[in-house]
Amino acid sequence: MADGPLIVQSDRTVLLEVAHPDAETARHELAIFAELERAPEHIHTYRITRLGLWNARAAGHDADDMLAALERWSRFPVPPSVSIDVRETVGRYGRLVIERDAEGALILRSTDAAVLAEVARNKRIQPLLIGHPSPGAYVVDPWARGHIKQELLKIGWPAEDHAGYTPGTPHEIELREDGWTLRPYQRQAVDIFSEGGSGVVVLPCGAGKTLVGAAAMARTKTTTLVLVTNTVSARQWRDELLTRTSLTPEEIGEYSGQLKEIRPVTIATYQILTAKRKGQYAHLALLDALDWGLIVYDEVHLLPAPVFKLTADLQARRRLGLTATLVREDGREGDVFSLIGPKRFDAPWKQIEAQGFISPAVCYEVRVDLPPDDRLEYAAAPDDARYRLAATAAAKIDVVRDLVARHPGEQILVIGQYLDQIGELADALDAPQITGTTPVDERELLYSAFRQRKIPLLVVSKVANFSIDLPEASVAIQVSGTFGSRQEEAQRLGRLLRPTSDGTTASFYTLIARDTIDQDFAQNRQRFLAEQGYSYTILDADEVRAA
Structure with missing residues (x-):
């Protein structure tokens, strides 16, 4: 009998022994069609779901591939009920x-x-x-x-949609590969998307999702609407398109709270598309302003719920979703599958890291003890106040100082959720801060100074989670977050994965108040990192101080 790292159970859960020498290879094959549910230290639990099987089928994996992976790595025979269920479920796709x-x-x-x-x-x-x-x-x-x-x-x-797409208004777009070229996985993603017409490409932050979008635009050569998370992201998309394609400034418009330009390539924010006036969506005319042939959804896992309803009416347009993770905290992965399209391409983080296209990273959870007075306040607090009390514990500030001192000469991001905590951290570290209230122009100046290594340390709120290009960041210290969000963990780790000029290994720290709900939420966030093949090292705050 094989001594594999997996145990496949009849309820469609799969246990992975983390310490097994073949664990990482087995994880890579399993993650194609199964979802990680729990990731404690030694045994990780995956579940084989219908949507996971259908996404894998849409990406080109058949039932034989999936069952072969289970049989290859399973310690015991795969239960016949699981084999039958996988075949029957996969067989439903495309009927x-x-x-x-x-x-x-x-x-x-x-x-x-x-x-x-x-x-x-x-x-x-x-x-x-x-x-x-x-x-x-x-x-x-x-x-x-x-x-x-x-x-x-x-x-x-699930139905396969072969009803075709409107070509949109033709518009000439070429890639300008001057001194650079698409990476093999980027080219493969564009090829597969072009064959399917619509769908989602899953790539880690720093792996060049924007270039996949630009290459898809060059392939379709049509008017394009690009939907992004915020204005800073819109301007980074614009800069990248001007650098990488034949598009000129006159051909690219920004449609946001500040500008209302409609051009052959228009970059709009999700916020403006969902803005209401007198109870009505005020900017729906944008969806029909031109005969769009392609709609690109950046960070598709963050698509606001109203945009799903709008997208249901855009099925005749080609749609490309770009994301680092298909996980949605609202559970609407099925709507991404139905309305944007199934997963067409998925390149695992560790695989791209091994090829040298994103930085290696080590992840740490630093556990901080609350002082007795804070512990009593936490114990007496109502449930809805406990997370904030634990996440913003003053005891974390000294630990952040120690961690910053541990990385002299490196570019460091300190990331928090709460504005008052961000202000305290900025004062304690004598560092500039960026929050949602920071004007866009000021944000861009600070990001630019950080990229040029004129500023070694930034304290940022969740505005830096999304679509911000900070290629020189090699350390992130996460002090507080959004209730254990796996989406957020993907984005924050992604801030570190763009290769640095000196090849530094990235360090990702999460500060946790011990024996609180803060620690409980951390286990949820760890699921994402474990799924991508990253492991946590748990440190005590005293160990950091001693180092």
């Missing part, structure tokens, strides 16, 4: 197809009459069907292309 007939009508088609009859009788799907021209086909109401995909996924029958 239903959405396409167009000769007259251009939207058709839901299947060669399995029983499946088609089952979905057609569903009370939420039935109103979306307006004709039954043949035994194997139903006509879908033209407006319902996105909505029907959502409903089909909910009942366990």
